[in-house]
Amino acid sequence: AQKITQTQPGMFVQEKEAVTLDCTYDTSDQSYGLFWYKQPSSGEMIFLIYQGSYDEQNATEGRYSLNFQKARKSANLVISASQLGDSAMYFCAMREGFYQKVTFGTGTKLQVIP
Amino acid sequence: SQTIHQWPATLVQPVGSPLSLECTVEGTSNPNLYWYRQAAGRGLQLLFYSVGIGQISSEVPQNLSASRPQDRQFILSSKKLLLSDSGFYLCAWSGRATGRREQFFGPGTRLTVL
Numbered sequence: 001a002q003k004i005t006q007t008q009p010g011m012f013v014q015e016k017e018a019v020t021l022d023c024t025y026d027t028s029d030q031s032y033g034l035f036w037y038k039q040p041s042s043g044e045m046i047f048l049i050y051q052g053s054y055d056e057q058n059a060t061e062g063r064y065s066l067n068f069q070k071a072r073k074s075a076n077l078v079i080s081a082s083q084l085g086d087s088a089m090y091f092c093a094m095r096e097g098f099y100q101k102v103t104f105g106t107g108t109k110l111q112v113i114p
Numbered sequence: 115s116q117t118i119h120q121w122p123a124t125l126v127q128p129v130g131s132p133l134s135l136e137c138t139v140e141g142t143s144n145p146n147l148y149w150y151r152q153a154a155g156r157g158l159q160l161l162f163y164s165v166g167i168g169q170i171s172s173e174v175p176q177n178l179s180a181s182r183p184q185d186r187q188f189i190l191s192s193k194k195l196l197l198s199d200s201g202f203y204l205c206a207w208s209g210r211a212t213g214r215r216e217q218f219f220g221p222g223t224r225l226t227v228l
Contacts, residue, residue: 035216043202045158045219091157095215100146100208101173102217106157 002026004092004105011110013082020067021077021108023092029053032096034075036066039089039107048090051075082112116141120205120220127227133178133192135223137205140186145207147188148217149180152202164188200227 005024013019025034036048051059051066059066067076079086092105117140127133139145146165150158160173162180170180177196181189188205202224206217 033215037219043222043224045204045206045217047216047218050216093217100215101160101163102148102208103160104150104158 002105003096003103004094006092006105006108008108009106011108013079013086013110013112015084015112015114016081018078018080019082019110021079021090021092021110023075023077023105025073025075025092025094027073027094027096029096032094034066034068035093035095035102036064036075036077037091037093037104038086039091041088045091049077079110084112084114086110087112116207116218118205118207118218118220120203120223122223123221124224125226127195127225129197129227130194133190133195133199133225135190135203135205135225137188137190137220138186139188139207142186142207142209144185144210146210146215147182148206148208149188149190150204150206152204154201158204162190195227197227200225 032053034051038046038048049059049061049064049066051068058068063080065078089107089109091107093102095102119138148163149161152158164170164182167182178192202222204222205220208215208217
């Protein structure tokens with residue numbers, strides 16, 4: 001089974017609108033971490049936001065927020081007030097296990113339309 | 115502050131030739147180190163990770179190998195490259211302290227095997 005599932009290969013959003021990128025995960029660990037990264041066309045991987053499995057509140061970082069629904073094993077990224085510079089690939093990732101390995105999803109390509 | 119370096123930035127190699135990609139981290143000690151490969155338009159595949167000098171774990175059986183000769187140096191090698199080794203190679207590090215321990219990525223090496 002896939003550890004991280006991102007079901008949206010591509011998404012379009014109008015500039016200044018909000019967008020939600022979906023991510024579901026699969027783990028039997030009680031302690032794990034969830035991350036979102038942004039990869040522009042330049043290729044660099046940029047850390048956006050983190051949610052720990054024991055965190056009771058949803059994480060927020062500026063225009064990014066993580067909608068964490070533990071029972072459903074989902075960790076969706078919400079980007080508010082989209083900007084043209086938000087156009088990029090977005091990857092959901094999970095850290096788990098004794099050696100704290102990180103598994104990445106296949107990514108969602110977001111395109112912001114002017 | 116911590117920085118991570120990778121070189122070379124781009125590389126074009128013939129099939130059957132050797133490979134050596136280097137990654138170094140500055141500004142931290144005893145990091146966890148990772149090598150990922152990203153095929154064009156795809157997600158990240160974890161190749162190797164290391165929790166200390168000389169300690170390497172392989173995730174995918176292949177003709178690649180990794181070594182960690184120094185605490186902050188991680189090397190990806192191959193004796194004979196295959197066409198399927200083409201891709202974008204990313205090195206990453208994460209800290210050991212409790213907390214989110216997000217991974218920080220280097221700028222990547224774009225490898226083309228002809």
